[in-house]
Amino acid sequence: MDFELSEEHKVLQRAVREFAEKEIMPIAPIDERSRRFQRETVTRMGELGFFGCPIPEEYGGNNMGFVAHAIVCEEIARASCSLGVLFNTQTMGTSRALLEFGTEEQKRNYIPKLVSAEWLGCFAVTEPDAGNDVAAMSTTAVKDGDYYILNGTKTWISLAQVADTGIIFAYTEPDLRHHGISAFIVDMNASGVSFSPDQEKLGWRAAPTAEIYFDNVKVPANNLLAEPEQGFKIMMRCFDNLRLTAAARAVGNCQALLDESVKHATQRVQFGQEIGQFQMVQEVIARMVVETDAARLLTYRCAGQKEKGILNNTLETSMAKYFASEAASKIADGAFRIMGTSGCAGSHPVGRLLRDAKMHQIIDGSSNIHKMIISTDALGYRKANR
């Protein structure tokens, strides 16, 4: 296991950081306030290959790998967690799902358009009564000749209302419980698909989120992903990939909070000196530095394993996702204390970063779910699946 990034990774990191600082940081606060989705920036990110790191060149990717994906995601999320969401919708929840489970025709038809961001994608599991308990979903897909007829409601789906295509999970054999779920590639502009207004959120406000209503939607049978009733297996693999992205996004959030804290601690003078000179402030900064770096290293380990072909590294993925999510909230708390009244000002970035930080704890598997995975592995109750 390497603990130093390669020269290639460092060059990538510098390039993405430069892009994020120039193109995203100046507009992110305005977009968050007005809840504006930056379609133009997403297009630019697609053109620059940001969504194609774990995708082979033959499908429009750049094949730079999972560590590169984590680096790009962290740097973008450092500038905007809202834009960090796109690494789920364009890469892990759609393109990688298609790459790992799609037919050759499906791969060629969808992946290049998603990687280039010509099309936007979404990935829909969650329903009003099915949060972490995914098997409680009630959306159904009933076979009718050459079609499946899709009915049901998905909620809290990132990018739903602006997506061109989606990976949608539904029961084809409800009696089989989670063994009866299938996955479909669905045209989000098809007749019978409609959306709620944008769901207002605590954080990530510039990333659209909506409910999706499927009302007798005709999905061509050849839009089934893999075999019927393989949906749960596909979903679990996608979760392992999505949660790497989620960890990297939280690391970006941690770094942004640390950057703001250091800036303020070295600028604000009280009692005749920079507040960073006070040991109690230094203690908070020290914890922030270590927790950010520990979260980053867990994320790189997880990405590095996937790069070596260990795609079902559920334990290490949960460790990275859990630690990074909790670190973001703790660091946000410390940053808020260091900021004093400056952090309370509506226009100060730390308020947005703090609201963004809370989101990591509940999305892409809540911290409780990840603690369950980690502890049941340690206790021997859950068998490692590799």
Ligand SMILES: Cc1cc2nc3c(=O)[nH]c(=O)nc-3n(C[C@H](O)[C@H](O)[C@H](O)COP(=O)(O)OP(=O)(O)OC[C@H]3O[C@@H](n4cnc5c(N)ncnc54)[C@H](O)[C@@H]3O)c2cc1C
């Ligand atoms: C901004 C945003 C974007 C999202 N994007 C998407 C998306 O693109 N696609 C998608 O499918 N979903 C998406 N989601 C949904 C997200 O993944 C869910 O919020 C998540 O599944 C958690 O479900 P829930 O909020 O219903 O929590 P619940 O499952 O109701 O959990 C509530 C609480 O109970 C705890 N809990 C639940 N079960 C257990 C258990 N067995 N043991 C211990 N504690 C437990 C949880 O840890 C949590 O603290 C998004 C959500 C948000 C807010």
